[in-house]
Amino acid sequence: MNQNEISIFPLGEDNRTYAKYFIGKSYLKMLSTEQVVVANVTFEPGCRNNWHIHHAQNGGGQILLVTAGKGFYQEYGKLPRELHPGDVINIPAGVKHWHGAAPNSWFAHLAIEVPGTVCSTEWCEPVNEKEYNNLVQED
């Protein structure tokens, strides 16, 4: 697959800023840096981010809008949710979660940064590799 044809939104550059919090390679393109921050995030097959929490005093969190491929979203203590184009995820501040591609598929989503006060992201441990690799068998 041509990497530039994964999503209708631009692939952007290697996501170096957050690479240390990801397993595998991802790409980041900022689509809006004013009003509300919106990014296009693209994950190679097998790429996922570590468990993380968006903290905020008020507001905060993220909204994901899936634009291509197949991926997963999981909140801590819950089953992973399989994601396909058109799916929308509201991630409230304070909820520990991860998201990323399926082991055998590219994946892309828009990420809307929900405005808030005193916002920060706490990065935690990687997703358990055995549990992640088992996701491919659930097709």
Next chain:
Amino acid sequence: MNQNEISIFPLGEDNRTYAKYFIGKSYLKMLSTEQVVVANVTFEPGCRNNWHIHHAQNGGGQILLVTAGKGFYQEYGKLPRELHPGDVINIPAGVKHWHGAAPNSWFAHLAIEVPGTVCSTEWCEPVNEKEYNNLVQED
């Protein structure tokens, strides 16, 4: 074209709430009604909204993320901008504008409502029909 295949996001229902401010038929699907309001708006060929202004005391306005087809965005006193999938438009509060499909193409965009205080929308006159119909000849 199958209407359900215009965009990767759901078509939704006839956009009856705002129909009086549109020329032609549009469809509206709310994708997020918490954190930040996000909608998928789909325009039949020839459909466009009237000139309008998003007012706000602080913040406000809209961000459009084009997902399908061909359309136009125009700010009052400026030339229309042709839109294609992947294009992003930041519409600040206070700017008079319209958006919609090309005369001969379906069109769909996500609309992110930028949070603000004392937000309202002022609907104005329809886009001049002759000027709109001339857009098709600019291909």
